[in-house]
Amino acid sequence: MNTPIWAEELIQEAIEYRGSKIKPVINWTEKDRTYTTGTARTPLKKGKEYIYKNRKVHCVKGCRAKISITAGTDMEDLKEGILHEVAHILSPPYTHHDRSFYRIAWDLFNHFELDLEKCLGREGRYKNIAKVEFNYLRKEGKL
Numbered sequence: 001m002n003t004p005i006w007a008e009e010l011i012q013e014a015i016e017y018r019g020s021k022i023k024p025v026i027n028w029t030e031k032d033r034t035y036t037t038g039t040a041r042t043p044l045k046k047g048k049e050y051i052y053k054n055r056k057v058h059c060v061k062g063c064r065a066k067i068s069i070t071a072g073t074d075m076e077d078l079k080e081g082i083l084h085e086v087a088h089i090l091s092p093p094y095t096h097h098d099r100s101f102y103r104i105a106w107d108l109f110n111h112f113e114l115d116l117e118k119c120l121g122r123e124g125r126y127k128n129i130a131k132v133e134f135n136y137l138r139k140e141g142k143l
């Protein structure tokens with residue numbers, strides 16, 4: 001299924017806004033349900049060393065960034081889902097939902113004018129760390 005132009009543009013704009021030049025492969029699927037799900041693969045550089053679970057990992061093949069989206073029907077949720085996956089590819093490899101991830105995610109949600117309270121509901125319901133970073137950035141006046 002082709003990625004809608006607006007979604008491609010949102011992804012590219014978000015990447016450029018964060019000062020990156022990554023060009024991810026995008027896999028797009030649509031489902032007749034409310035909520036969006038997605039996965040992301042952080043780009044890896046061939047020959048570079050990474051830290052994974054406190055161990056050094058040597059990247060043999062390298063790989064391109066990839067974002068997979070299964071789009072639901074709720075537009076606001078879809079945009080948040082897309083930006084969530086963009087935040088993953090902009091985070092260091094082998095990291096997941098930690099505070100540095102959420103620093104990027106909240107910056108993107110804020111920049112693209114999503115309803116932050118709704119985002120907090122969706123992100124925070126199963127990821128307490130999302131709330132911790134949200135409260136921190138609020139206190140610092142960044143959101």
Ligand SMILES: [Zn+2]
Nearest residue numbers: 084088096097
């Ligand atoms: Zn995630």
